Amino acid sequence: MENILSSLNAPQIEAVEHTDGPLLVLAGAGTGKTKVLTTRIAHILYQGLAQPNQVMAVTFTNKAAREMVERIQALMGRPMPGMWLGTFHSLCVRILRKHPEFAGLNRDFSIIDGDDQNRLCKQILTEKGLDIKKWPARQMVNTISRFKDNAWYPSDVPETEGRNFDGKIIYLYEEYQKRLGINNACDFGDLLLKVVKLFKENAELLGKYQNWFKYVLVDEYQDTNAVQYMLIRLLTMAHKNICVVGDDDQSIYAWRGAQVGNILRFERDFPGCKVVKLEQNYRSTSNILKAASSLIANNKERHSKTLWSEQGEGAKIEVHPLWDGKEEARMVADRIEREVGEGKTYHDMAVLLRTAAQTRSLEEMFVKMHIPYTIVGGLKFYDRKEIKDAIAYLRLVNSEKDGLAFERIVNVPKRGIGESALDNIRTAAGTIGGSLMEGSREAVRVGAAGRAAGKLKDFHQLIDYLRSKKDETTPDRLMELILDQSGYHDMLRGDKNKEEAQGRLENLKELIRAMQEYEDVEAFLEHVSLVMDNEDLETDMIRMTTVHAAKGLEFNMVFLPGFEEGLFPHQRSLNEEGEKGLEEERRLAYVAITRAKKELVISYASSRFMYGHFEPATASRFLEEIPASCTKQVGGGGRQNTWRAGSGSRYDQGDKYGTPLFGREKDYVPNAKPMDKAGASFALGERVFHQKFGYGRVKRQEGSGATEKLTIAFEKAGEKKLLTALAKLTKA
């Protein structure tokens, strides 16, 4: 233990050793906050101040939780079973499973995802006769989720907020909750809200938990919302052994109800609390740190702080102005290959993006160039249709009340149970006040099922049979049974689109394999609904992820494509939240930059293909907020003035044509890179040399200036199409 503490700096040790009473750790990016948290827990356990299961530590993602467990176990030198370490959601499920009856749930309640929420809201809206175009289901989901973030049940929603949806939102919300009840289901928000309610209404139970958890620690405290705050407050009211860690500059979840106020107010909430500031950054070079600090200094709503680093100045941040998204993708891909050629691993590098959709063009390029990549947090494995179907079967087998699961798979594969049959079932369910499955049985029983009666009977039998097997077989065997008996496997095997069906079958195999690790169906279902990241850490791949999902991670080299006005900062954020939105975008950019340890490559394009056509684009205003001394422009010739021109007012707001040079005229290339040295054109048939592909001959030439492309037949690497301006070609 001694030598564990010796690897910490003075403020870190202070934080670790302050075990009793409230503690606020203000930890800048890369200052070792995870280290402090894990060492602090290890210290508490080592001193015998609490048993492992008497410490509660809340993290923001499951990944962070896993990492913390590992680090604590490494510090202690043995496994630490039973620790309450996880996300707010997973910890709350754990509590709810212990006392479902208090929360008005059955033990086997389902947890529904955004997809189900959407479908449920759509149903309610249509049923209640609201115009779905004017009031989209998605918006209803969001509104309700925000209510829940604020710990508002329908009766708590303030007057001013209730005007939404033609003044019907509270009524819709009530309806929504009613349906969740009938389905024996919770959405994400419910998981926390129900626990808070449980504690508020049940002082005795709360007392037990207060005594049980001797220490409570919260990571990323700046991103907690009102329910989360209440939960923490309730649990720690008695002993006040609470430690929160956070950085107001990294608050990026306001749109999800996060209240930076929670961290700014902590000292008032817990009078006499100790405050420790961590300001030595161990992650990044001083160039990167300086860029990030200068950027974030433009925010008004913040605590000022001084981060410093002993890592040396390091490489300058590269800024690449490029022609369009494709050229940008090529630059990133080429660069990655070059770095790998020079000894980096793919694992060392990451591409961080403002929006998930930006992965597309990069993906194409990576595939083309055979660069192994993985998209973290994009389309998740568990979001695939076949996986969701399979899980819906499992949910229905596990909990017959789960009507959302019922609807999803009652006619998958097609069994001739269509919309009209479903209508009958819904009516029957409504009449007896039961679930869809009950309604379905009822409809068949009283002869209200019409033509589909026989098919429904078969379906009931199928589910009954599967349920009878549930407890006598393992989850993976049960899933195989489901897929075989339901005809899902056969459906895919008979699919016309062989290739796609094959892929789906393989995904299902993968699912079954994953299920082998679980003791029972409940444990597996919980994992599915709450664990977002199924990252493949084994293989050496490029990580592509949104900035949001990159929180807490670090990489030697980071690429930040798409640094453009409207994209980063995102237009929508500016439109909807104005100055506040801009500040959150800036914090997001701050998070993005501070992920990099040694090298940072920022790029933007003049023309971006989106919504079906090319949009002119200009460099992000954030680039102007980074000191010139930290950056160097790469390529782009005369275009550097697009982002650094002193006063920064070249592009008046509202002047959509501020950049005529980036118009849609294909051949209008006023600021193209001048033909110089390496960029000079090559003659057809000329022999050239490329850093990566080696020797080759020019086969074809098209375009001119920045868009000039050469097709070159390389002797070893085959035929490649390259942009003259980018490819480092020399005459050979």
Next chain:
DNA sequence: TAAGCCCATGTTTTT
């Protein structure tokens, strides 16, 4: 009931 076709429409971030 199901499949196929056309049109409109909307485009952030996630436990």
Next chain:
DNA sequence: CATGGGCTTA
């Protein structure tokens, strides 16, 4: 562009 919804037809 790419997805979803509404409509028509077999």
